[in-house]
Amino acid sequence: MWLHASCLLEFNIPVDTPFLLMLRPRSGRQQWIGREQYVMLPSVRAVEFTDPFGNLCQRLVAPAGPFSIKTSVDVECADASDTAPGSPFVEVQNLPEETLPFLLPSRFCESDRFTQMVAALVKGRSSGYDQCAAIVDYISQTLQYTPGSGQQCKSACEVNESSQVVCRDMAHLGIACCRALSIPARMVVGYLETLEPMDLHAWFEAFVGGRWYTFDPTQKNLQGGRVAVAYGRDAADVAIYTQFGEPVTLTRMDISVKRMSVPLY
């Protein structure tokens, strides 16, 4: 399917402030960017670079005063996310090198603390995809997905003691549990077509059966219409914006995702 997705950020900037942004989705195996737009108002000089996870990142100094960033994409993505029940665990010695960083604990995914819990949780499941599915089932049944409840970013340990959580929190717990089983898992931030209420979304991917599969503990049925904007170890790596210095005020954030017909231009 083709989607038109857009993100508008409006800030009030007290003093000139350096930003790192991740707002340019890349074409890759999962999605194709047919059209893209990235506008700053006022226009400032920005520099783009590629981070260690392959994300296109932008650096700029936002000038004092009102400052807005509007990005949009027309993107072709899968109608349905692949699933693969029964897909096997890949032994660590056979994992591709680029998946190895996603085995280690990270800021918000303290996988080193979940060995015991996850062992109980996946008991009786066959190794690999089915373990991931059991983890997702547990998370969606135990925690209450409450969009808008999450001001501060919670780590997997904190999530595990919470009742109301957001998509990001659920992904953190899912990732920590997968890694505790030696399954590489990574965070994805992006757009989801039918999300209610519409917002940026976060989910995770796990590497089983020789490739990455999508998991989303917030959704009863795993649906397609996903646009990946950034990949990373957890929310610390994939903040769509990181500002340094004096806090700035985000005065408005509008996310929109709409299905479109095949673009002819």
Added chain:
Amino acid sequence: MWLHASCLLEFNIPVDTPFLLMLRPRSGRQQWIGREQYVMLPSVRAVEFTDPFGNLCQRLVAPAGPFSIKTSVDVECADASDTAPGSPFVEVQNLPEETLPFLLPSRFCESDRFTQMVAALVKGRSSGYDQCAAIVDYISQTLQYTPGSGQQCKSACEVNESSQVVCRDMAHLGIACCRALSIPARMVVGYLETLEPMDLHAWFEAFVGGRWYTFDPTQKNLQGGRVAVAYGRDAADVAIYTQFGEPVTLTRMDISVKRMSVPLY
């Protein structure tokens, strides 16, 4: 200045044919992509990756029959390319690592054969930028820039024995001469605002005084309005398309570059 640049390629494909393409300019220190579009007709599944020079490359299999690719960008670039007469040579031991591959000979820049010639050519010039400028002067005075004359890609040695040459040829000779002086030099393929007749363009950059500078032996006065589409060691690295297997026919190629007002969208 803001430019709107577009490239239309139409092919006649006898049998399904794998392509590598380099048609997505990147935002970087020199340019900012405000809007971009990349459309194939018929639409095929393409995969994007980053090559060793940082170019975004696309892989696809073009289906038999008529096949077209239309790309366009709105890009902010410099009004004038920087120049720096007197800017000094950087000794090899002080060069940044990423410049080192651009010291070595490559397919179309046999720098190992130009040591003597270039020594004579830059005699009396101070090391660095002024040597590059002397090389460019020599090339533009000696060779006759004849757009459309270049069917087959010529190496620097072949260029040196030619009379009529195209932009790509002149860049190859310039690069070979710079490298023969231990000055890193790289090829750029891209758009140039006022090119006559309009076409894709090629020029080169040399690393002196701690940064890359633009050199263009085809132009009396070095002008701005440049959009870099790809960087590489020579034309072998930066072909905007490379096809494999049976030859295909390029039935049409349209390049357009127009100045635009600041985009508001």
Added chain:
Amino acid sequence: MWLHASCLLEFNIPVDTPFLLMLRPRSGRQQWIGREQYVMLPSVRAVEFTDPFGNLCQRLVAPAGPFSIKTSVDVECADASDTAPGSPFVEVQNLPEETLPFLLPSRFCESDRFTQMVAALVKGRSSGYDQCAAIVDYISQTLQYTPGSGQQCKSACEVNESSQVVCRDMAHLGIACCRALSIPARMVVGYLETLEPMDLHAWFEAFVGGRWYTFDPTQKNLQGGRVAVAYGRDAADVAIYTQFGEPVTLTRMDISVKRMSVPLY
């Protein structure tokens, strides 16, 4: 100075177990490896790769039974670690790209939680090196360096509530504080010539004044004789060995560092 450093690890392995190891120091700007040795007993097939931080990592499957790894290096390193009081803070927009990952919070360095604490701690200090020095002073005065006290790896938040800590813990707190000031900071694991009792050591580096500087809260006077074995965001990235699956027993670990005369071989 030239040092001969060695590391012997002996394990008891219950079942075939995959390992990731980081036991091959690299030559770089700070050190030169003149001789190196890496032996496994029994000998197994190992594969080496480079991780995102540039470390040489080894992958292997340790066979059931006793298994040992012996590595050693002859390395030339600095007699004294550079210091630079007054060296200035580098504004985020001017930081080299490769330093940016070291600004973000990580598993054991929750820099996002230290903004207030560190502001108080560096009050009155000029931005940059002197802030780092103030952080190190605070850590070494507040916490009691107690080699051998650290079984489980502590995060900066946990360290801040501890009394007895090891080198790794002190580095975690130092890193978290630096990052909270937008100063890139990274963990180093390696050898230190005069460490008492001899063991592997951990310290940290902060990026100020355009380069990385060494900081070590465990040492009254910053001394040289350091061999960096691995760099990373925190202890999660630079474990000299990470094993997956059933726990194995480390039955012996011997570290030795001796000064040697210039090797002639």
Added chain:
Amino acid sequence: MWLHASCLLEFNIPVDTPFLLMLRPRSGRQQWIGREQYVMLPSVRAVEFTDPFGNLCQRLVAPAGPFSIKTSVDVECADASDTAPGSPFVEVQNLPEETLPFLLPSRFCESDRFTQMVAALVKGRSSGYDQCAAIVDYISQTLQYTPGSGQQCKSACEVNESSQVVCRDMAHLGIACCRALSIPARMVVGYLETLEPMDLHAWFEAFVGGRWYTFDPTQKNLQGGRVAVAYGRDAADVAIYTQFGEPVTLTRMDISVKRMSVPLY
């Protein structure tokens, strides 16, 4: 098998001269470095980095006067190089990204000029490994391997018109022919156990059937006992030393390769 290989280079340096060197073989899938040594006399400050092909490279400024470099390795490598008659061609769209640079023409491998010749040469052979084998047969039957005959590096086109050639030349022709068939091919410089007369050696690898295979037109029977020191597109990428500025004199070069028993140290 375990080999002890060493390389001694002695230079007479007229003025301080920057060098790039590739003299530190890496452990990888094909070989394991058990012990290694790298000594310069007089000792100078050298810096190591990784080039785009993954080779460990050293940079240094050799001081005026006599200067020597002695490197040696104890390395475990395969007793016999794998062969795979019948192994299939990998279609370009299915090649791993990292193999793509090895499809393009390079300084000494003008693959763009060999399309017709190679088509005749591999006529009737099945696509893939058997084509590579036919190329190697042609080279070894047509050209006379004459160690010591090669002062200047010859490109594939030049080799094709020569009678007496060295290992490097034969590899260039083999690589150019493979690439002309859209088979990725790369140059290897290294040690070969039983080479007569002993010297550094060069051969090539082609990517068929999903992996790299070794081909060596200088040897009737493909033997093992190979230590890869550097990989690249051709001899321009894998010179064991490249010097810049005034020519220096190589006064002595000693290569030695000896089989050893399993090292215990």
